[in-house]
Every structure is written in C-alpha cells, then in structure tokens.
Amino acid sequence: RTLQLETWNASAHDFPLEHDFAALFAQQVARDPSRIAASCGDASLSYGELDARAARVAKVLLDAGAGRDVLVTLVSERNLSLLTMMVAVLKAGAAFLPLDVKHPPERLREIVEMSGSPLLLVAEDCAAQAQALAGHLDLATIVLEQHWCAGAVPAGLPGAAPGDLAYVIFTSGSTGKPKGAMVEQLGMLNHMFGKIVTMNINAQDGLAQTASAAFDICVWQMLSALLVGGRTVVLPDTIAYDPSRLLEAVEAEGVTLLQTVPSMMRSLLDGGSEGRTLARLRYLIPTGEALGSKLSQDWFTRFPAIPLMNVYGPAECSDDVTWHAINARPDAHSAIPIGRPTPNNRIYILDRAMQPVPIGVKGEICVGGLGVGRGYLNSPQQTAAAFVDHPLGGAGRLYRTG
Template sequence: MNAGVRVAERLLDHGELPVLPVPAAEVERARVLAARHGMTAERAIDLADPVIARVERFAADPSRVAVADGDVRLTYAELAVRARRTAAFLLARGVEPGTVVGVGGERGWEIVAAFLATELIGALYVPADETWPAARVRDILAQAGAAVLVVAGEPAPALLAGAAEAGCAVERADAAGAFDPWPGKPRLDSLDQPRYVLFTSGSTGRPKGAVVEHQGMINHLYAKITDLGMTGTDVLAQTAPLGFDISVWQMLCPLVLGGRAEIVGDGVAHDPVAFARAVDERGITIVELVPTMVRHLLDDLAGAPVGALGGLRWMIATGEELPAELSRRWLTALPHAGLLNAYGPTECSDDVTHHRVTAPDLELLRLPIGAPIINAQLYVLRREDDGSWAACGTDETGELFVGGVCVGRGYLGDRDRTREAFYQDPFAATPTRRLYRTGDAVRLLPAGAGGADRSTLQYLGRVDRQVKISGVRMELGEIEAVLQRHPGVGAAAVVVHEFPAGS
C-alpha cells in the first residue's frame, strides 16, 4: 500500500513566508500596546508531553474511566491498549511517520483511539465526517494525501464512495483488535511536528487544509484546563462533528487530567430536551455549543424539571457571535454555570481568546471575545494607504493578527493561500515565529468596559466574504464556485440573510 506523501514536504518553510510590512516604530508600538493591555500571555508548560503518555500514566488506576460511549465505558488502561493495537494496525498497513491517516465514521471511542494511535506513530490525523457528501470526502482525502481511511462503526455510503474516488483504501477500526499492542515510545521529533489537518472552506471552491502542530494542540488543551479550572473530576461532553476543530479538544482534554470524555451521539446532541437529560444523568460538567444550540437548549428548558443542568459548571459558546440577549437569558436561568465566550480560528489550533461573560458585559452592544489564552500574542493592526500596517490603540478598529505557539503551519500543499494568511512574525522575540492574519475586524476595549477588570477584544465582523452559519465556516466564493460548475449556471452570487430568532 502507498504510505502517502510526508506532510513536511508539502508545507512552506518559515523563510518562504512573506514579511508583514510594519515600520520599525510601529513594531515597537505594537509590542508596547500588547504588553500594556494584556494581549500577550506567557506561561511555561510542558509542551513535549503527548496525550497518549498522560493516558498511560493514568492507566495505573484500573477503575478510572477515560471515555464513555453509550453502553461502552473504556478505562484508561483499556484505551491505552486499544490505541497501541491501532498503532500496530496502521503500521502494518504501510502508514509512516509524517504521513496522513484519514479517520471517519461514527463518533465514538474508536475515533479517540485512532487519534492517539496517530500520535504514537508520528502520523497525522485528518477527520472525514460521516455527514459529508462524497465529493467533499474525496477532495479532502485527496488533498491530504491520505493512503488509508479508518472508519468506525457502519460508515455512510458517501464516506466509502468519496474514499474510493480519492483512491484511498478503507479499513475498519475494529480490525485493530486482532493486533498485538505496538511497544514503542511516542514518536515526537520536535514541538513543531505537524499533528493533525482540518479542512476549512475555501474561496476558490477548494477546501483549505490547516495544519496544526503538536505544540499548538497541547497548548490549547492546557489553556482550556487553566481558564476553566478543570480537574480530574470533570466530565466533558464530546458533541462536535469530526470536521469541527473543537472535536479535538473535546476528545483529548479530559484525558490530560484523568477526567472523562462523554460521547454524546447526534440524536441526543441535536435534541435539546434529550441533551439536557443526558447532561444530568451522565454527570456532565462542561459543554461547548454554538450559540444557536444554546438558544434551543434554553427554549426547551422551560419545560424541564426544576434543577435541570444543576451539575453543569461551564457552558462554552463558540463558532458564532454570542448575542448579549442570549447571554442574559443564560445568566438568569443558570447562574451557577459559567458562560465562556470563546473565539479562535482553526489555523491557530482552535480558540485563542476566552472571556467569562458577566452581567455588566450585557450593557455593551457586542460582547467581548476576551483576552489571549496562554502563550498567544494578539495584535490589532490597521492597513495604511501605502500598504504598511500600524498598531491600533484602545477603541480603534483594526484587523486581528495572532502570534505564538498556537499558530499552525499553513495550508497543506497550498503555497499561494498560505502566503496570503501566514507571515513571518515581526513582533516575536524568536525570529522563526509565524503570524496569522485572521480576517476579523476587532476593537481593543480598555479595562472597565463591560465587566472586565482588564482590556478585552470585541469582535466586529469579517473584513472579507467569509461567514459562519450554525458554527460552520463558509466562504461565499466557494459556494459560488460550486454552483458555477453546473452547465446550466452562467453566473452565481451568494448572500446571507439573517432572520430574527423564532421567525
């Protein structure tokens, strides 16, 4: 079997990235403003510790449950063994370090084991969602260069058809049970080793494969642990489809602490009443949903028993702008459960800002998205008439740029679009750091705005034609490009209309 093409050979080196044109005086001013307003958040953490290593340390406790998936409850010891069996299975199928493994099918414990297996052997994980049409599965597997697609459960016909069109062999995840556990140590050559690829919408009709590094993934896990005060007693709901970047931290973050990842199937996750019941019955303490689903959950809680969601510690809202009106409803209905507004692009290992919403925030027209997570640096810049960039002060609108270990490696096999969004970081103390241009307009709010005792950022919208619908990032140009492939369509224009809630 063809083992696939090594990802490192399809990524731009740092020296091939463009230099962001920022005059020296503005570089220093941006650094001063970022430090003064808390837009840098340095913290020393062990980025070299793989998740699978943490899992195996907790495996010494035979009663500790790592993943609950319906009637199946896997202890840490059982999950570690299954991950090593899957690693042996992938190696036998010709997968090599640095190449891509497609993983798809039903969300569940086998997906978690497959991710840990790629971490063990130094391969990259790329998810293929079972709800995608065959054409998208084909495009993603082909662009990723995946030689094998590991499927869990009963795969959808479109998943199989897409893999066949991409020339990608399909292997069932349960076949790994026949293999002896692979005995080696996790293969981690460097902190910037690519760890997974997630595909986002592209304006040309071709998806963009954002490559996330090991250090960015681990840093994000510890950012969530830090800002949520997570412990080994927490139970995190895994609700996100595999194609969403939040699915990664939902699977892995509890495993770093000895907590439990609770797989919530689509049938329950999409039914607010059933979901609220599952949160209570399964002891779930942390949930992450797009605001649209938060609204549905609150709508249906009116008929729920008194005390519903009583054990919930945190609701994280992400993927869409969080309305102040919806936040007011949450704070009134469930004052014991914190509401965290999270923001971040896939290209930067998921969220890069967090903000706990409080009552004073509701006086603002738009809620803050917060301050940077650990080891992220945020800069608000405006483009001048001569094409250079200048730093924005408080209450000035600019475009958000992200630096730090969270910034990924660019788009897989796509030099042009990588160079449009990724730059050499002129602000970093380390000359090899990268800077990501988000395309989001923001404003730096001074301390005291809303309920914050520190400066925060306020999201103001896109500077391009990208939109989010129910948390799914879409380029309107991609939709137009697909429509125009049809022989009966001469031209196409796509616009978004927003309707009031309940209309």
C-alpha cells in the same frame, strides 16, 4: 502603545509541551487504568482499554506506512471508535484527518484527494463510505475493529515531537474551496492545557463531545479530558442537536463542561430548561457565533450559578486564541467581548500596513504565539498569504484572520 500591547499580550504559561499527547495520555493510564476514559450511550472504555486498543491499531498503522507527518484519514461516526482512532494515530506518531461521514460523498472525495492521505482508518459501520473513497483514490484501508482487540499490546511506539503534525482540519474559508489547516502537536497541546488551566479541568470532569468531526473543536472535546484523568462524554447527533435531549443527557451523564453555539444556547433556554438545575455543569462555553448581552442575561436568569466562557479562534491557530469569562449577569446594553489572548498566544489589531491601530480603531485580528499552525496543506500560495512574517519584530509568524 507598544507597552500596552505587551501588557495585554502577557499570556506566558509553562505547560509540559516537551511531551507529545501519547506520552501524556500514558501517564494517566498508568495512574488508574480502570478509570472510565470515555462513554457514548451504554458503551464505555476505561483508560486501560482505550490504551490497549489504540496501541494495537497504532502498530498496524505503522506497519502500513504511518509515521511522522503521515496523514491518516479517519472514517467513523462520532463515537468511541473515532476516539480510539485519534489516540491510535497519535500513538503511531502520525497525524489524523477526521471526516464527517454525513457530508456529501463528493466533498469527502475532494478533501481526501486534496490531502494526499495514503491511509484510511475505517469503522466497520462506515465501510460503504470508505469503499467509495478507497476505490476512487486507490487508498490503503485498515478496518479498526479487525485489529483493536487482536493480539498482544505492543510497546515502544514512537509517538511524536512537538513540531510534528498532529491533525488537519479542512475549512471552507471565505471562498468555499476547502483548505487544510495543519496543526502541530505543540499547538494542539498548548490549546488543551490552556483550557485545562483556565477552567480547572480535572479528573472529576466529564467533557461533552458534541461537535462534528469536521470542526476543530471536535479535537479538544475528544482528547482534553484524557490529559487529566477526566472523562469524554460523546453525545451523538440525535442528542447533541435536540435541546431537550441534550439537557437531559447533560444531567444524566454528569457533564461538567459543555460547548455550544449561541443559537443552541437560545434553544436550550427555550426548549425545556424549566425544572432542570444542571447541578454538575461548571461551564457553558459559547463559540462560533457572536454572543449577545440579552442571551447572556437570559442564561444567568435561568442558571445564575453556571458561568460562561466566551471563546473565539480559527482552525489555523489550533482552535481558540481568545476567551472571556462571564461570571455574573451582564448589564443590559454591555457588549460581550471575545476577550484576551489564551495562554502562550498573542493578539494584534493591525491596519492595512500591518501596524497596530490606536485603541478603539477597527483593524484586522492577527494571531501570534504557539497556537499558530503550520499553514495550509499542499497550498504554499495560500499559506504565504495568510501566515506572514511578524511585522512587529516578534518571534514566529502571524496568522491573518481576515
């Protein structure tokens, strides 16, 4: 049984994880600063423009007290402002807490208060929401647009170490009470490079950004393409949640990787896919819900040349921890698995005594490896319950998914 576990968990990959995101992004900027890094509607930013804007804002954040393990709350719609904020915070060596500004004000206040974040980085068009938060909690506020084009581009920004906090995502969990999952640079980058290697993401790719800022998948959608010279294509809610408009945008914007939930897959197939080839789309990445065989069959009937990459993972473990490639139409009654461990992660199915169950016996999914996060922000009791010492003698901790 132990030998079988070792075989199934053989997921070691060598990624440049000694560097932080800021340093790896800087390498791409140096290669071609004029290359388009991101677009949103008619607006776009080159690598050089994004780098300069983020560097100026990073200096302001540092002067305001940001730095290692300091949490900066981001208040912005999903657009190029939010992307610039994320890069700026990482350049400052700090961590970000992205908010979905469409969530109720009471929930946003609860999250920010629980986080203890001392700084708000705010887009001008979200000033009202930010003022309500800052006034209620007495937070320092920095308005993005007042700084991103002002002054010289600073050099020598600190960046971060692999074990430094990169971001916090608040998840409601099973109780409905928000919990702040802490993810470090090491886990974040390992997840991104895992996807890059598995799906051969490169400088020719356009990665669609469709997820809410409150979801962990927003992070990889925003930032992964920037590690390889690719392009982040931010699709606003009016497009991302409209099947017909989403398909139109995927074709018009040259999107090559699109992630969505299976229920939206069904809507895409039923809502105007006839006549569309999605010629440049290389992968559709289902997530967040169980993927059925019938839906997979229907996808390949309509788009036989576009494979699926079924993924699963909790925010507590830097996003996806398993994936399963589907390259052809599955059999009618075959179950669609969530797959094998992602690079540098390990999966265990354990019983109540935290011992491996035999093959075919139900158990709890527990995750080990580089993706396992730091725990829950300001919640040592919940952290101790979910992040446990490795019961099988392996390195690091296991996360109990429940």
